[in-house]
Amino acid sequence: MTTGGGAMEYQVGRLSLLVVEGDLRRICFDGVEVLRRVSYPVRDASWGTFAVRTVSEAVERDAGRLRYEHHFAARDGGFAGVFRAEIEEAHLVLTVEIDAATDIAVNRAGFTLLHPLRGVSGQALAVTHGDGSVEALRWPATISPGQPVFDIAGLAHEVAGVRVALTMAGEVFEMEDQRNWTDASYKTYCRPLALPLPFALGPDAPVRQRVELRLGGQAAKAAAGDAAQEGIVPEVAVAMEAGLAEAVLPGFAVQLRLRAGDRVPALAGPVHLEIVVDEGLDGLAPIAAACAGLDVARVTVLTAPYLKSHQPEGPWPDGPTPMALVAKARALFPRAAVGGGMFTNFTEFNRCRPDPDLVDFVTFGGTAVVHAADDMSVLETLEALPGVFASARGIARGKPLHLGLYSIGMRSNPYAADCVANPARERLAMVRDDPRQETRFAACFAAGVLAGASAQGVASVALAMSDGPLAAGGAGGVWPVYHVLRFARDLAGAAARTGAGGSIRIETARGSIIAVVEGAVTLPAGARGHVLCAATEAAARAADWLDGPPQDLGGVRLSRFDLAFLEGRA
Numbered sequence: 001m002t003t004g005g006g007a008m009e010y011q012v013g014r015l016s017l018l019v020v021e022g023d024l025r026r027i028c029f030d031g032v033e034v035l036r037r038v039s040y041p042v043r044d045a046s047w048g049t050f051a052v053r054t055v056s057e058a059v060e061r062d063a064g065r066l067r068y069e070h071h072f073a074a075r076d077g078g079f080a081g082v083f084r085a086e087i088e089e090a091h092l093v094l095t096v097e098i099d100a101a102t103d104i105a106v107n108r109a110g111f112t113l114l115h116p117l118r119g120v121s122g123q124a125l126a127v128t129h130g131d132g133s134v135e136a137l138r139w140p141a142t143i144s145p146g147q148p149v150f151d152i153a154g155l156a157h158e159v160a161g162v163r164v165a166l167t168m169a170g171e172v173f174e175m176e177d178q179r180n181w182t183d184a185s186y187k188t189y190c191r192p193l194a195l196p197l198p199f200a201l202g203p204d205a206p207v208r209q210r211v212e213l214r215l216g217g218q219a220a221k222a223a224a225g226d227a228a229q230e231g232i233v234p235e236v237a238v239a240m241e242a243g244l245a246e247a248v249l250p251g252f253a254v255q256l257r258l259r260a261g262d263r264v265p266a267l268a269g270p271v272h273l274e275i276v277v278d279e280g281l282d283g284l285a286p287i288a289a290a291c292a293g294l295d296v297a298r299v300t301v302l303t304a305p306y307l308k309s310h311q312p313e314g315p316w317p318d319g320p321t322p323m324a325l326v327a328k329a330r331a332l333f334p335r336a337a338v339g340g341g342m343f344t345n346f347t348e349f350n351r352c353r354p355d356p357d358l359v360d361f362v363t364f365g366g367t368a369v370v371h372a373a374d375d376m377s378v379l380e381t382l383e384a385l386p387g388v389f390a391s392a393r394g395i396a397r398g399k400p401l402h403l404g405l406y407s408i409g410m411r412s413n414p415y416a417a418d419c420v421a422n423p424a425r426e427r428l429a430m431v432r433d434d435p436r437q438e439t440r441f442a443a444c445f446a447a448g449v450l451a452g453a454s455a456q457g458v459a460s461v462a463l464a465m466s467d468g469p470l471a472a473g474g475a476g477g478v479w480p481v482y483h484v485l486r487f488a489r490d491l492a493g494a495a496a497r498t499g500a501g502g503s504i505r506i507e508t509a510r511g512s513i514i515a516v517v518e519g520a521v522t523l524p525a526g527a528r529g530h531v532l533c534a535a536t537e538a539a540a541r542a543a544d545w546l547d548g549p550p551q552d553l554g555g556v557r558l559s560r561f562d563l564a565f566l567e568g569r570a
């Protein structure tokens with residue numbers, strides 16, 4: 001059976017799975033997801049993922065068995081490989097072989113296993129180490145800043161009554177909590193990060209790995225769905241930064257990032273400053289003086305090395321720590337709230353936590369394409385947001401969460417010199433210029449971020465930049481995400497009921513947003529407002545599209561990536 005996005009769905013007795021571009025995804029037993037994804041990426045010395053092409057695929061089926069074989073090669077010809085899967089109802093044997101004719105510098109090569117969150121977080125986990133010893137642990141409940149498990153040769157646990165046993169061979173594996181990057185999974189990968197990087201993939205060092213999965217037991221019940229939650233709609237802002245987004249987008253709160261020498265734009269209304277200085281703090285006082293004409297409501301100061309990622313155990317940058325800059329910020333901006341945190345991802349925030357006793361709020365941002373960039377993976381990141389925001393609230397200990405930019409594309413790259421170039425505008429990991437930013441997909445993603453933020457007590461969040469590749473519009477008019485920002489702007493502070501899953505919902509007495517990411521939704525009788533779909537997308541290039549007369553929408557069917565902006569509660 002073919003599903004959306006080129007996925008092929010297979011059923012072998014009680015087992016079901018998808019095959020998507022050579023990877024196995026959403027492996028379920030009795031309807032319970034036991035593995036989210038099995039992939040075998042090769043990542044370069046800057047953590048970019050080598051682009052590959054499919055050379056051939058083959059599927060064979062007979063009674064109670066499925067065989068899948070995927071031959072692949074790097075687009076640049078640097079390596080080639082084959083993935084094989086022997087699949088029975090309760091037993092999967094997976095192998096991967098990757099060969100390179102000459103040495104290639106890589107940071108990762110081979111199997112990556114993603115474990116789901118639902119029915120797993122906080123549960124018991126038995127880990128078999130390379131020496132055969134077994135350690136009793138638990139899957140992290142709150143988000144672990146570092147690797148929760150090392151030296152993995154096998155894992156055993158249960159998901160909703162289903163017994164899951166994994167064994168790995170051919171490399172040493174370890175685990176990280178991918179919720180740090182808003183991936184909705186735990187990741188078992190090779191090789192250990194403590195070993196020297198990069199390493200060589202080549203004639204003398206090919207990849208030969210094997211993973212075996214055994215399943216058993218009886219599902220107690222299907223994992224619970226996404227229940228509606230109550231919350232408050234946060235303030236929605238746009239982000240600005242010299243060289244990346246310099247145009248002013250009127251009518252929105254602004255998060256302005258400044259470095260020494262940047263021109264300070266004329267902005268009306270409260271501004272949240274993000275200041276980046278060198279380790280000698282050169283330019284900090286001149287930046288403050290240049291901002292004298294702004295209404296600075298909030299300010300956070302970091303030195304440039306803290307825009308890069310560091311392991312929890314260090315080494316950490318020389319020079320002043322983020323908390324050492326709080327007093328200086330208070331002296332230079334005496335009327336502003338002073339924050340602590342990071343300008344990159346929750347990962348860096350979690351590894352370098354602010355002291356809530358010293359700051360007035362905490363901050364961090366997020367991107368959906370650190371590890372994968374296909375549509376399914378990007379939408380799955382929305383599932384991780386409640387845990388991310390809840391963990392952040394625990395760290396903040398009552399201080400508000402004023403978050404930075406949350407977008408599909410990557411604003412800056414903490415893991416390499418810059419974001420990955422994307423001249424062909426493909427769906428690639430670690431890129432800034434993601435092709436979906438101009439589409440209804442990005443609007444649905446922004447609605448999902450807003451729903452998660454509303455449910456988890458986030459005070460403010462930026463959902464786009466004022467212009468550039470992460471903007472809400474460009475030449476020829478605004479993009480669909482603009483209308484999410486504009487509609488949400490007028491809902492700020494309203495009590496909301498939110499829902500996730502196939503349809504994202506933010507319902508308030510002032511108005512409601514429905515964004516469909518799976519399946520279809522029929523609007524109830526009496527619904528009035530505007531629908532953003534393929535038929536209305538051209539008209540919606542106008543910034544005042546939502547000012548048009550509301551339409552009677554009762555009985556209207558919303559398809560995938562359609563959005564409805566409704567009067568009152570849906």
